Amino acid sequence: MTDNPIFAVAAKAEALRAQGADVITLAAGEPQAATSAVVVEAAVAAVRDPATHHYGTAQGDPALRALVATVVSGDTGLPWSAGDVQIALGAKHALFLTVQALIDADDEVLVAAPGWPGHAEVVTAADGIAVPVDTDEEFRISAEALDRCRTPRTRAVILSSPGNPTGAAYPEDRLRQIADWAHQHGIWVISDDIYRAFDYTGTYRSILRVAPQLRGRTVVVGGVSKEHAMTGWRIGWLAAPPQIIASARLHVSRTITHVPTVNQRAALAALGDTRTPVEAASCYRRRRALLVDALNGIDGIDCPLPDGGMFAFPDVSALLRNRSWTSSADLAAWLLDTAHLAVVPGEAFNAPGRIRVCFAVDDDTLITAIERLQTALGAAEQESAVRQMEETR
Ligand SMILES: Cc1ncc(COP(=O)(O)O)c(C=O)c1O
Structure with missing residues (x-):
């Protein structure tokens, strides 16, 4: 019997945190805010x-x-x-x-x-x-x-x-x-x-x-x-x-x-x-734009603007093709290990080639998460460019 794969990502993030790592999780399907x-x-x-x-x-x-x-x-x-x-x-x-x-x-x-x-x-x-x-x-x-x-x-x-x-x-x-x-x-x-x-x-x-x-x-x-x-x-x-x-x-x-x-x-x-959900929706709407724009600015990521909810669900298949990750699960594991950033691989939802990224977190967390993503993927791109140059020499 298998458990919900989303919980597996959360458990791994928690284990890393317990070892002292500064993990940001955009994996959970829940608002980061406290109850009112x-x-x-x-x-x-x-x-x-x-x-x-x-x-x-x-x-x-x-x-x-x-x-x-x-x-x-x-x-x-x-x-x-x-x-x-x-x-x-x-x-x-x-x-x-x-x-x-x-x-x-x-x-x-x-x-x-x-x-x-x-x-x-x-x-x-x-x-x-x-x-x-x-x-x-x-x-x-x-x-x-x-x-x-x-x-x-x-x-x-x-x-x-x-x-x-x-x-x-x-x-x-x-x-x-x-x-x-x-x-x-x-x-x-x-x-x-x-x-x-x-x-x-x-x-x-x-x-x-x-x-x-x-x-x-x-x-x-x-x-x-x-x-x-x-x-x-x-x-x-x-x-x-x-x-x-x-x-x-x-x-x-x-x-x-x-x-x-x-x-x-x-x-x-x-x-x-009735005020709390309306205020939350207005914040999420703004954070949705921030995240989707940032994701679309990364080479190999194509992120549609979601109509609603709390998640971006970008297509990362071009990223996978161009680099060394074999699947979105592999990419998500790499992001957690190298950038200490937790996202859920699309495999959890019957959608290999995508990842799920939650934007129901506060602005600072979201901005730091985006910076980590950009830095980690930028470094990986440079490494792969150097490797390619060496191979073609
Ligand atoms: C579509 C959908 N329905 C239901 C739930 C579960 O909600 P609850 O926490 O109230 O059980 C979730 C939680 O992620 C969900 O995404």
Whole structure:
């Protein structure tokens, strides 16, 4: 059994740090910022409240569920209530609860390639088969590509817009095509909206806003991890039709009893704080430009401007061809060893020839990381030029 390759990079970076190396990591899929003081104070108050010291309900705190329902209603333009929401241990757990509710063993779930490995992992964890669907040159899946992968065992498709690692956001016409295809074939749509606040193009739309007829076969997944810099608090949710919520609630009740109450109170405070995600999005948008420009200034790197999310996903295949690295995994390992800079190789996302670079870090960290990258690759270019001259002598 293999673990998520992103965690392997993080572990290696951590090991180097433990040996005293000054490692910068642009590998993690999380904001570098601390959780806001409003949330931290709410959590402290919650810890002091004896009501949080005892069992809660399996479905989750009704106040938090009601607030989540308001968010999902706003995104979808459809009415949702607290009863339509299940609180989970992060969006990943919500995805798992959704998939296990939807599939039998060996049923198939379609996932984007390149795509976040967690999507395939939750399908495997629920005894299903994750089927990678090739994306187009703008990293979006199409109804045609989905249909090529459809079999009698296809139960669902997981969509994420904006996505990880590509940042691709789906425009309305593409969402409509996918919705028509899903509707026609009775396939469930799992809409992973974890990056909904980080759309820099203004094109983000919930698939349900575009295709409300899918309501009975759509699950909306979200969470506070990225929007509120709360990856460690592990609070996510799903909003879904009653049979999915019933299954998810039962699974939670039989396994973890419920999600920790203090953390749910923290998430409640986060959802009341609409300023933090807007400010974070404005910083990320600026840092996206800084990073993408710098990457495109390096010979052999071609970096598209991501629509949203927290990552640049450059094509480094020309760099690999011209120099001595055999793969992007090899390049990423070299960068970590020589420049003490951690990025995730594209192999982790079904995209050899690319690397994923996170820009949800502060300005100083990003600028230093870019300088390290430029210096290390500049030195490697000089070395390779000297080698070539010697060979041709
Ligand atoms: C597309 C996507 N969905 C879900 C998650 C998981 O979110 P959480 O930390 O809330 O489990 C991630 C984390 O990287 C992600 O990239």
